[in-house]
Amino acid sequence: MKMAKLSEATGVPVATIKFYIRAGLLQGGERSLPNQADYGDAHVQRLRLIRGLIEVGGLTVAASQRVIEAIDSDKPLAETFEIAQQTVSDELDQSSLDPAALSRIDELLSGWHYHSTNPGRLAAARVLTAFEAVGQHDERGWFKRYAEAALLAAEADVDELETRHGREAQAETVVIGTVLGDALFAALRRAAQEHVSSLRFSTPLTPENSAETVEDRS
Amino acid sequence: MKMAKLSEATGVPVATIKFYIRAGLLQGGERSLPNQADYGDAHVQRLRLIRGLIEVGGLTVAASQRVIEAIDSDKPLAETFEIAQQTVSDELDQSSLDPAALSRIDELLSGWHYHSTNPGRLAAARVLTAFEAVGQHDERGWFKRYAEAALLAAEADVDELETRHGREAQAETVVIGTVLGDALFAALRRAAQEHVSSLRFSTPLTPENSAETVEDRS
DNA sequence: AAATTATGGATATTAACACTATCCGAGAGT
DNA sequence: ACTCTCGGATAGTGTTAATATCCATAATTT
Numbered sequence: 118m119k120m121a122k123l124s125e126a127t128g129v130p131v132a133t134i135k136f137y138i139r140a141g142l143l144q145g146g147e148r149s150l151p152n153q154a155d156y157g158d159a160h161v162q163r164l165r166l167i168r169g170l171i172e173v174g175g176l177t178v179a180a181s182q183r184v185i186e187a188i189d190s191d192k193p194l195a196e197t198f199e200i201a202q203q204t205v206s207d208e209l210d211q212s213s214l215d216p217a218a219l220s221r222i223d224e225l226l227s228g229w230h231y232h233s234t235n236p237g238r239l240a241a242a243r244v245l246t247a248f249e250a251v252g253q254h255d256e257r258g259w260f261k262r263y264a265e266a267a268l269l270a271a272e273a274d275v276d277e278l279e280t281r282h283g284r285e286a287q288a289e290t291v292v293i294g295t296v297l298g299d300a301l302f303a304a305l306r307r308a309a310q311e312h313v314s315s316l317r318f319s320t321p322l323t324p325e326n327s328a329e330t331v332e333d334r335s
Numbered sequence: 336m337k338m339a340k341l342s343e344a345t346g347v348p349v350a351t352i353k354f355y356i357r358a359g360l361l362q363g364g365e366r367s368l369p370n371q372a373d374y375g376d377a378h379v380q381r382l383r384l385i386r387g388l389i390e391v392g393g394l395t396v397a398a399s400q401r402v403i404e405a406i407d408s409d410k411p412l413a414e415t416f417e418i419a420q421q422t423v424s425d426e427l428d429q430s431s432l433d434p435a436a437l438s439r440i441d442e443l444l445s446g447w448h449y450h451s452t453n454p455g456r457l458a459a460a461r462v463l464t465a466f467e468a469v470g471q472h473d474e475r476g477w478f479k480r481y482a483e484a485a486l487l488a489a490e491a492d493v494d495e496l497e498t499r500h501g502r503e504a505q506a507e508t509v510v511i512g513t514v515l516g517d518a519l520f521a522a523l524r525r526a527a528q529e530h531v532s533s534l535r536f537s538t539p540l541t542p543e544n545s546a547e548t549v550e551d552r553s
Numbered sequence: 554a555a556a557t558t559a560t561g562g563a564t565a566t567t568a569a570c571a572c573t574a575t576c577c578g579a580g581a582g583t
Numbered sequence: 584a585c586t587c588t589c590g591g592a593t594a595g596t597g598t599t600a601a602t603a604t605c606c607a608t609a610a611t612t613t
Contacts (some may be wrong), residue, residue, distance in 0.1 A: 119589070130572085139338050142373075148590085150579085152591080157460075173363035195532075228506075229526060229527065230533045232529065236524050237523060238525075240522035243522075244515055245536070247390070251511055268531070269487070270524050272377070275528070275532055277477045280474045281388050300462050302521075304424075305444075305459055305482050306489055310416070310493070311420075311455070333442055339560085351600085351601065353561080368561095370607075371561075371608090372560085396600065
């Protein structure tokens with residue numbers, strides 16, 4: 118398969134494919150002649166993965182490069198998992214965070230076992246700081262309830278991972294789950310927010326077209 | 336308060352404050368003379384909100400502008416909520432999505448009441464499409480379990496909202512909850528993932544420094 | 554009061570990012 | 584033989600979020 122075909126098979130423009138190859142995101146095809154190369158099914162799959170990570174997962178090209186490299190490496194699964202987490206998280210320096218916020222996160226998650234460098238721990242502390250800086254306070258255990266929801270999701274993640282066999286398949290699932298999981302949860306939360314508030318307030322969100330709800334369609 | 340003081344109080348550089356004012360994100364100070372203006376506490380609060388939305392919530396300046404405008408407007412709460420959801424979501428066109436994926440999301444969320452245009456519904460369908468395009472399949476109800484977790488979070492969101500009184504306070508909470516909620520959940524999920532996998536696999540994630548876990552510190 | 558510093562507003566510049574377009578000389582297709 | 588297409592290199596585009604610089608006043612120090 119030549120590049121035009123690869124482009125057609127994935128919907129990614131040729132110029133973009135070349136760009137990904139240059140960026141080290143995608144392997145170049147097998148060169149048969151100085152100016153001919155051949156691409157296979159693996160390239161199609163990889164390109165789909167790249168597009169998913171970038172478009173749906175919102176990763177940068179550099180971030181995608183890192184997680185793909187981790188999948189292809191022979192690092193143990195736990196390390197790939199760490200790389201995936203770090204890559205999707207902003208780089209936060211423990212010293213730039215409010216120690217009190219960190220303590221409160223640790224207290225909130227007491228019983229959980231994680232490293233002090235876990236990107237989620239640091240990011241959660243930053244959210245707590247920002248939340249309070251804008252004058253909000255957690256009156257009804259908002260953080261605690263989010264932690265419970267996060268635990269459910271994490272259990273689902275690990276269960277799903279266990280259906281895969283072999284290091285590479287598992288590594289791929291870890292990366293996809295880490296990246297797309299954020300997008301999936303965010304999406305479902307929005308639907309759930311509308312659902313819950315329509316129940317709670319019995320005020321249609323957009324009265325003028327409430328006849329078009331999904332429920333009403335069926 | 337003059338600009339230097341405002342800058343000092345919030346940690347935001349003067350040039351950046353000027354940029355936000357130009358962008359319509361922040362109101363200019365009260366002008367006393369052609370080249371003098373005075374800023375108050377409201378400016379400090381607003382600036383903190385802006386920084387939270389941008390830095391922690393990952394919004395663009397334009398997106399922040401839209402949600403702030405929604406807070407300041409006198410639109411009904413439901414409309415502000417809609418704007419917040421749309422603003423944090425990628426603009427997706429129903430016609431660009433796989434109808435089969437949309438149906439499966441609706442089936443997954445049957446019993447939920449939401450509009451067919453809900454940004455979360457569309458985003459979830461896109462995630463489903465991407466998930467399957469990279470060769471994954473949802474073997475253990477991953478999506479379903481995420482939906483349950485999302486429901487818990489949404490209930491927490493609405494409960495938290497009900498502690499606030501008055502349209503503007505509620506509108507602000509809606510926006511902050513919508514924006515920071517994504518970041519919070521993503522963060523807590525990462526911590527939970529490490530927790531669950533350490534339980535499940537009994538393999539320390541980073542053997543060389545497992546003595547530094549949060550649990551061990553206490 | 555003179556000298557220095559700071560102010561608000563306008564304009565310009567920077568840096569990162571993700572593409573996208575154009576050239577090129579060398580094969581492939583017909 | 585003639586056009587099309589290839590891969591690879593280089594340059595250019597559009598967007599975004601700041602930063603930097605200028606300038607004519609004002610405020611502040613001395």
